[in-house]
Structures are given as C-alpha cells and as structure tokens.
C-alpha cells in the first residue's frame with residue numbers, strides 16, 4: 377500500500393570563505409558608443425553567472441544588460457579570479473565588478489560635471505545617460521561622456537578593482553572564528569509516496585524557499601534551485617558510487633550509476649525569499665550549492681512521516697527502506713505480549 | 715568499407731566508412747556536425763539524439779549503414795539563418811538549459827514529440843524527455859519550455875492555416 381508523508385529540512389550555507397585569501401579582480405571599460413566591456417577571470421558553466429555579472433555592471437553604470445559585453449576566463453588576459461566555486465561568484469566576483477564599474481563611473485562623472493555645469497555629487501547614471509539627480513531632463517548620453525573623457529580630457533573611463541572577503545584567521549587553539557563573510561538560508565518540504573510492500577519511494581512535490589539576498593536574476597535563481605533539487609533527489613534515492621574490495625569503482629557509467637530523469641522529478645515550487653545583504657553587490661549573496669543541501673534530508677524525513685522508519689545511509693534505496701519497514705514490523709510484533 | 719548516402723539537414727551527404735561506424739561517429743567525424751554529443755556511447759544519456767525519418771534515436775546506437783538512404787535531422791538543421799526554431803526560442807526564453815551539453819539531444823527529443831503531438835500533457839513531455847539525462851536543470855524549466863514551444867507552434871500552424879485558406883467566393 378502506498379503511504380504518503382511530508383518532511384521538512386532547513387539549512388544554512390556559507391558564502392565567501394575568509395580563512396584564506398579569496399579574491400576576485402575585474403576590469404570595466406566604458407566605450408564611446410555607450411556599451412561597456414567587463415573583464416573577469418571567472419568561468420561560466422551554465423549557471424548564468426556571466427549574465428548576472430553583466431547585470432551588476434549594467435546596473436552600476438545605468439545602462440542595459442545587452443549593452444555589456446563580458447569577456448571571461450582567459451588567464452592570459454582577464455583579471456585573476458579565485459574561481460567559479462563555493463557559491464562565491466555573484467558575491468565575490470560581483471563585488472569586484474561593482475567596484476570596477478563604480479571606478480569607471482567616477483571618471484565619467486568627472487567628465488560630465490562641467491558638461492552639465494553641476495558638481496560630481498549631483499550626478500547619477502541612468503537610462504544610458506549621465507543626468508542631474510532630480511533633474512533628469514538635464515543629461516548627456518553616457519557614450520558622449522565616455523568619448524569626451526578619453527578624446528578631450530585624456531582620461532578613458534576604465535575601472536579596475538579587486539575584492540576579497542576580509543581574511544580572518546581562525547583561532548589556532550579552538551578552531552573558532554568567522555570563517556565566512558555571509559550566510560544564506562533555505563527550507564525545503566518534500567511530499568512522498570512510499571510503497572510499504574516494495575520500499576519504493578516516489579517524490580511527488582518539493583517546495584523550496586531560498587534566501588539569496590537580492591535575487592539579481594530570479595529566473596536563474598529558480599534554475600539553480602530546480603537543478604539543485606534534482607541533485608538532492610538523486611542523492612536521497614538513487615545515486616551511489618560503488619567500490620569493490622580493492623577500492624575499484626565498479627559503476628563508472630550511466631548504466632549502473634543511476635541519476636534522476638525527467639520521470640523522477642517532482643513538481644517543484646520555488647519561493648525566493650528576498651533579502652538584502654549590505655556586503656554583497658546590490659544586496660546579493662549566492663545560491664548555487666545551497667540548493668542541493670536540504671533536499672535529501674526533507675525526503676528522508678518525509679519517508680519517516682509516511683512509514684515511520686529512519687534510513688541512516690544514502691541513497692535510501694527501495695531495499696533499504698523495505699528492510700527498515702520489515703525491522704520495524706518485527707520489533708512491533710515482539711512487543712505484543714503473548 | 716560501407717558506402718552510405720543520406721539526407722542530413724536537407725542536404726545529400728555521402729561517405730565511405732568502416733562498417734562498425736555509428737551514425738554519431740559519422741556525423742561528428744566525417745561530416746563535422748559536432749552538435750550531437752558523445753556522452754556515454756551506449757544509449758544511456760541521450761546526448762547523441764538526432765531525428766531519423768521523424769523518430770528521435772540515439773545515434774550512438776545506430777550504425778551509419780542503418781541510416782543509409784534516410785532523412786537525418788541534427789541540431790545544426792533546426793534553426794534557420796534568420797531565426798531560431800520555436801523550440802529553441804522557448805528554451806532560451808525560459809532559461810531551460812544551463813551547461814547545454816544535453817541540449818541538442820533534449821531539443822530534438824522535444825521536436826520529435828511536437829511533430830507528432832502539438833498539445834502534449836506534462837506526462838507526455840516527461841516521457842518524451844526521459845531518455846535525455848540532464849545534470850544541471852532538474853528538467854522543470856525544460857518541461858515548461860516544451861509547453862511554451864507547443865503553444866508557439868500551435869499559433870504558427872493556425873496562422874499558416876488562415877493564410878493558406880483559399881479564397882472562397884461568397885454566394
């Protein structure tokens with residue numbers, strides 16, 4: 377008989393390690409046609425980070441994301457980046473790009489102030505223009521300002537910056553300290569059906585609420601959450617590297633290493649809990665790895681809710697769940713006084 | 715050596731290859747069509763999916779000789795120079811691919827489905843994509859994208875029908 381259960385799991389996850397240097401550097405160049413070029417050493421692996429980094433530069437410069445050309449991941453020519461690792465790109469690389477864009481913007485403001493006859497502090501960059509705050513009708517196009525900065529004033533609008541979450545050593549005696557710059561939080565709830573005759577588990581629904589600070593690109597955040605959940609479903613129920621007695625990996629292929637297909641995926645609801653972290657670019661933190669953290673715990677809790685058994689080793693295969701169900705039944709039988 | 719001739723993306727192509735050559739090898743190595751990917755070479759992952767005579771197949775499991783005389787569509791043949799195919803457009807708009815390695819296969823599995831059925835249910839979409847493993851996306855946005863593509867294609871066929879309707883003389 378199929379039994380339904382629900383389980384919940386919460387997590388926090390650290391973003392921007394501080395126990396050793398963790399820098400990102402970036403260069404932002406404002407072009408005379410109003411576009412900008414961003415140079416970053418980080419690498420895109422499909423998560424969409426170059427889009428998000430382009431959005432950060434665009435927002436800082438008051439231009440459109442389409443106006444930004446991001447050049448990445450060439451160790452010969454792009455500035456150093458610690459890497460697309462540890463869910464750090466939006467936060468650490470994003471901060472470097474934000475600072476580089478601000479430096480380029482400062483040069484633009486210096487050039488634009490005399491053009492608009494105001495002080496630098498009265499200017500803002502918006503809608504592809506440098507304009508006077510509260511008087512947007514007094515403006516010059518950002519491309520024109522960039523051209524003037526380089527061709528008349530001899531100060532091309534280019535900014536370079538690096539950002540490193542302040543490195544703080546841990547206490548050598550206690551191992552305590554502040555190992556990360558910031559943290560994200562999430563809760564996922566899983567609903568499952570467990571067949572108590574076969575031990576088979578089907579994940580029906582997962583609701584995932586994630587804090588990532590400001591979600592700079594909500595669609596990409598959702599993509600990360602959904603992808604992380606698929607990894608969590610695999611970890612909970614299917615995926616296992618098997619080794620023989622000699623330590624040889626015996627399932628190094630997709631025939632025997634089973635991962636979720638489109639048929640194994642539950643219906644997913646993603647709730648992005650908007651927060652704001654003052655240390656991140658426009659309040660953003662990160663989202664990559666945290667998405668896979670609570671899923672298996674939520675599923676295993678749901679299994680417990682459905683059939684009352686705890687499985688303590690992953691993946692919770694049908695065999696393990698059924699064995700646990702049988703053990704529970706046997707224990708209950710024993711308790712019945714003769 | 716086996717001589718093979720087939721229509722690939724509308725063009726007649728021929729090659730002479732050892733008989734054990736798979737269709738995937740033929741496409742990638744002889745014709746330099748590297749859109750279809752080699753993920754596992756044993757039919758597990760679907761990264762090599764192409765369409766042969768209207769059916770999505772794992773090209774790593776088909777011999778080049780078996781495709782002789784048939785119509786093959788690879789990802790390179792899906793978009794035109796002017797625009798993306800509606801399925802590609804829908805995938806792009808919904809952010810349905812991340813690293814993209816599974817993409818050519820997923821898109822062609824989706825195309826084979828939609829060529830047959832312009833109004834598939836979620837379950838039918840899940841079934842059609844079940845042979846395409848994706849490590850990144852969790853499939854959720856892909857399923858939404860196929861639904862969106864189906865909508866776009868239905869609209870397209872409706873407008874084509876209206877345009878194609880012959881003038882009927884009003885009595």
Ligand code: FES
Nearest residue numbers: 754755757760774
């Ligand atoms: S390469 Fe053909 S199914 Fe994996």
Ligand code: FES
Nearest residue numbers: 812814848849850
């Ligand atoms: S998008 Fe990376 S495998 Fe599907």
